[in-house]
Amino acid sequence: MYRDRLSLLSFLSVIVLSATSLAFLGNIFSAGLPHLTWSFLTEEPLRSGREGGIAPILVSTFLIVGLASVLAFPICVASAIALTDRDFLPASLQIRISNFIDLLASVPSIVFGLFGNIFFCQILGLSFSIVSGALTLACMAIPIMIKVAEEGLRAIPNDIKLGAEALGLSKFTAFIRILFPIAAPAFAMAIILGLGRAMAETAALLFTSGYVDRYPESLWDSGRTLSVHIYDLAMNIPGGDDAAYGSSTILVIGILLINIIFSMIARNWKVRSL
């Protein structure tokens, strides 16, 4: 293993990175796990979040992230179809749309937040609300979702698509009855990936769904997600570190669970594909 410089250097970097990662995860979990009590998960925050729980925040997070995924999914599937089937868009347009998707994927999150504020909150009149936040998050999640969905559709053997056309099936029927069921695991992965991205987002939500930490009364009410809560506790509330660690632990566990589901579906997909 220490035969030459390259193996030594690569081994050392694994040591350094693993040590940092374990120290990081260890710190988050050791400081946060003590806070994972039932009351933390079911009570409302008191004293700006220093005490009490995060129940309303969990509700808001669920609503914003869920709504964002529901909104993003049709656009993701439609774009994936458009990018893989020449009958919908000519190849040149496919390349251009793909280019735009790459641009969308690279926009800084704060720019998305400001855009969401101007467009969804002001112009569309939604003001600080769950819906504004969800719409903004959908815009951010769509590019990565499209990549996965596109891959799923491309993996379908061409003879299946040609066979459907040879049988005179309409595009619509072919998609709903044949292509969608085959690519369903990929679409499920896309949703989960979008969920993960949405749960991690903070800057965009600061300006679109607001700061309020009580139960949202409707989808048009303001609410804060876990990540915004962590930010507020860490930066604006002296003494909020403990609750911040607790919320971080929950957020990380949530994302890890999503990742585990993701890899289980991915493994099933590999087995099922022909």
Place this chain on the structure above:
Amino acid sequence: MSRSTTDRIFIFAIRCFAGLNALVVGLILVFMAKESWPVLQHYGLSAFFSTSSWNPLEQSFGIGPLLVTSILLALGSLVIGFPLGLLYGIFVHFYAPPKLQVLLIRQAEIISSIPSVVFGLWGLVVLVPQILTLHPPGTSLIAGILILSVMTWPIVALNFISAFRHFPQDQILASHSLSLSKSRLIRQIILPSQTRVFYSTILMQFTRSLGETMAVLMVCGNVVQWPTSLFDSVRPVTSNMALEMAYAQGLHRSSLFVSGLILLILVFALIELSLFLKKTVTNV
């Protein structure tokens, strides 16, 4: 080919939805430009580059310190995170036994999915006090670079591992038959052929670091100044927008949009560059 009505509607709907992607990009540019217009009309674009201090409340709009900070943070995170990630990927694919491979890949996947606020929290509570013992104030450029490096290396590693997996097996067998050492195989045959992955990963991570807002906001100290040392408190363009937007009015607010627009155009230019390079750079 005559299509049924359902199909006509279906095709039309798909085209519309796909076009939404382009529409959103266009809308973002339009609204950023619209909100930037007031101060641009009043003071012109040169006002943002001619002075060296950012003090919008006193009509000083030099984004130099902000932009340079953003670029230094992104460059620094690449300098540290990219080689480490690449070496991690090399170890995982070429030197690690299978069980360890799976563990290391999982570790990279987990770290890559952690939200930036959590990194910011850890940086604020653990990393910054450590840096403080070296050199006050602790919240600094180097803190931002280190946190961004931690966020950068996993994707670099995973990209390269995926690229190594797709490397043609026959070339590897040929090198074995010529009794080349593994180190030579990696350094002189496999790595030079991965120029595409190099460029796309570097550009992608650079733009990602340029766009990062929360983690750097929490650990960099948020003092608007030209970074003269690694331990200076600094503020990048993104954090500046997040912080000042809460209370900015009128021309101040408009100037924040200008800074965002400049960053956005920079990022878009880099993406277009990477797409251009993808077309012209071919694997050996």
